[in-house]
Amino acid sequence: MAATQNKVKAPFQSVSDSLYSLEGIAKVDVSLKDQLVTVEGTVSPSAIVRVIEATGRDAILRGSGASNTGEAGTADSGVKDREVRGLARMVQVSPEATLVDLTVRGVTPGVYSATIREYGDLKYGATSTGPVWAGGSGTTQPRGVLGTIEVGKDGRGAVFLDHPFQVWEVIGHAMVVSRQEEGSGELKNDKDTVVGVIARSAGVWDNDKTVCSCTGKTLWEERKDEVEKGMI
Numbered sequence: 001m002a003a004t005q006n007k008v009k010a011p012f013q014s015v016s017d018s019l020y021s022l023e024g025i026a027k028v029d030v031s032l033k034d035q036l037v038t039v040e041g042t043v044s045p046s047a048i049v050r051v052i053e054a055t056g057r058d059a060i061l062r063g064s065g066a067s068n069t070g071e072a073g074t075a076d077s078g079v080k081d082r083e084v085r086g087l088a089r090m091v092q093v094s095p096e097a098t099l100v101d102l103t104v105r106g107v108t109p110g111v112y113s114a115t116i117r118e119y120g121d122l123k124y125g126a127t128s129t130g131p132v133w134a135g136g137s138g139t140t141q142p143r144g145v146l147g148t149i150e151v152g153k154d155g156r157g158a159v160f161l162d163h164p165f166q167v168w169e170v171i172g173h174a175m176v177v178s179r180q181e182e183g184s185g186e187l188k189n190d191k192d193t194v195v196g197v198i199a200r201s202a203g204v205w206d207n208d209k210t211v212c213s214c215t216g217k218t219l220w221e222e223r224k225d226e227v228e229k230g231m232i
């Protein structure tokens with residue numbers, strides 16, 4: 001479910017048409033009154049947001065997955081005082097599978113590894129996150145090895161992965177995206193290593209606020225502030 005700004009009903013049709021052009025979209029419901037677009041399908045959340053933004057509107061993901069199920073997101077920042085470099089959205093689709101929608105930007109082109117770490121300690125950045133999360137896998141490969149993401153010449157990369165874990169198992173753990181090789185000692189903090197802690201976020205219909213209680217700003221004002229910090 002995404003919130004979008006629009007005051008005229010007709011232009012909302014272009015949002016619906018654009019979303020239906022994506023392969024994997026099953027249903028689109030648009031509410032002009034609530035400024036909400038509800039989408040059913042198998043498309044990644046980041047792709048839905050990009051399509052809405054391509055129509056000239058801003059968009060905020062208000063929830064994904066099913067209500068009362070686990071979802072998590074991380075805003076990955078690198079070493080101290082760096083701006084946001086990426087975002088990972090996790091949606092648990094069954095007791096055995098979670099989808100990971102990962103986007104990064106502002107890093108050197110190349111192939112990066114995405115991993116969940118044993119700890120959520122960011123005191124020393126990536127260095128203090130520990131080894132790859134084993135998760136009691138009982139196999140030679142830790143469960144925290146998610147896969148790879150390729151970053152293009154523009155410094156941006158995106159990948160949609162599925163992995164056999166439940167979201168509640170990894171909340172509080174760190175996620176690291178890096179070009180460093182595992183097994184060569186502690187991870188180092190460099191300009192191309194991004195890290196964040198996985199935290200729970202809202203499922204569909206779990207978040208209906210339009211004003212932040214801590215700042216008094218609307219969600220659109222909050223969105224503007226976060227974009228200026230580099231939020232994707």
